[in-house]
Amino acid sequence: MIKDTYNRVHNYLRISLTDHCNLRCFYCMPEEEYDFAPAGKLMQAHEVETLAKIFVEQGVDKIRLTGGEPLVRKDAGAIIRSLSKLPVELTITTNGTRIHEFTGLLQETGVRSLNVSLDTLHRDKFLQMTRRDQFDRVMQNIRMLLDAGFHVKLNVVVTKGMNDNEINDFIAWTKDEPLDVRFIEFMPFSGNRWSSDKVFSWQEILQRAAEAYDMIPLGRDHHGTAKKYQVPGHAGTFAVISTMSEPFCGDCNRLRLTADGKMKNCLFSKSETDLLSALRRGEDVLSLIEQNILNKAKELGGQFTKDFEHIHAGSIHNRSMITIGG
Ligand code: SAM
Ligand code: SF4
Numbered sequence: 001m002i003k004d005t006y007n008r009v010h011n012y013l014r015i016s017l018t019d020h021c022n023l024r025c026f027y028c029m030p031e032e033e034y035d036f037a038p039a040g041k042l043m044q045a046h047e048v049e050t051l052a053k054i055f056v057e058q059g060v061d062k063i064r065l066t067g068g069e070p071l072v073r074k075d076a077g078a079i080i081r082s083l084s085k086l087p088v089e090l091t092i093t094t095n096g097t098r099i100h101e102f103t104g105l106l107q108e109t110g111v112r113s114l115n116v117s118l119d120t121l122h123r124d125k126f127l128q129m130t131r132r133d134q135f136d137r138v139m140q141n142i143r144m145l146l147d148a149g150f151h152v153k154l155n156v157v158v159t160k161g162m163n164d165n166e167i168n169d170f171i172a173w174t175k176d177e178p179l180d181v182r183f184i185e186f187m188p189f190s191g192n193r194w195s196s197d198k199v200f201s202w203q204e205i206l207q208r209a210a211e212a213y214d215m216i217p218l219g220r221d222h223h224g225t226a227k228k229y230q231v232p233g234h235a236g237t238f239a240v241i242s243t244m245s246e247p248f249c250g251d252c253n254r255l256r257l258t259a260d261g262k263m264k265n266c267l268f269s270k271s272e273t274d275l276l277s278a279l280r281r282g283e284d285v286l287s288l289i290e291q292n293i294l295n296k297a298k299e300l301g302g303q304f305t306k307d308f309e310h311i312h313a314g315s316i317h318n319r320s321m322i323t324i325g326g
Helices: 045-057 076-082 103-108 123-130 135-147 166-175 201-208 275-280 287-295
Strands: 012-016 061-065 089-096 111-119 152-160 180-185 217-222 228-230 237-241 254-258 263-264
Touching: 012 045, 045 061, 045 076, 045 275, 045 287, 061 076, 076 089, 076 103, 076 287, 111 135, 123 135, 135 152, 152 166, 166 180, 166 201, 180 201, 201 228, 201 237, 263 275, 263 287, 275 287
Parallel strands: 012 061, 012 254, 061 089, 089 111, 111 152, 152 180, 180 237
Antiparallel strands: 217 228, 228 237, 254 263
């Protein structure tokens, strides 16, 4: 069992398969010109499997593949296949641009739930936010997933003045579709031009929703990051992920493995442990995992508090989101 000093049991591992991506979301990519990691520095498919097995032996029963964009990796299919044989619930977070190439494989390997990121319902704004003209493809792929009966959670990062005016359009989409829309507060990472005045907080999101809809609070799942709501009569739900204004660290069960094989015990942890190099040298990886988890801070990586108006983004030690894996 992977337990920290606050008695939190960690059974959920997020594995980043790559820091490469075919989109350029402004809140995720670092500001400066970014060099993707060379392939040799990334975990190879068999190394992903070996490390995942060590975590599973310690009680991890849920794995999410993420990135960068996990589905741009050439051997993503082989990795999905190998991890699907482990006794875990396997899920994926994707930008939706490549799903059409994987639908058969996802069905075959029992992946039933996907988080798809989409921040706008407008093609021109999608281009502005991601610097790539992939809106139609993503919309087609979401349609295809819904038609094929997958459980789709839609991740929407809300930034003030950019897409907060679309909150109710996203909620309208849940009327006839069993979609779970999740509005995510904008978080600070290295080089992402975060400032507190761009955060549209969960209270503001709910206020905006209340202008158009009645809603029933559905609460928060144990270990969940999302406070859920449903508009009466709607097929789907919506939720708010309030990492900045009301974090949910108290019952956190999440661990992270970056694409270059570093373990992070929190999205905002300062330190990381190089499991891949240890594995390559034939050293004991489990003891490194145990040491790492004992250093997990009580909340937000020990780097800031929910008083987000006073955060100086420049003083946070971390990677860019694309190199962590959200
Ligand atoms: N490429 C995939 C995608 O976009 O879904 C997976 C990786 S992406 C880093 C994972 C999630 O992190 C996405 O839903 C993305 O919107 C979210 N994300 C990235 N940067 C963020 C930030 N600064 N604040 C909040 N969420 C962020
Ligand atoms: Fe790529 Fe996902 Fe980051 Fe956008 S959020 S740049 S799609 S990794």
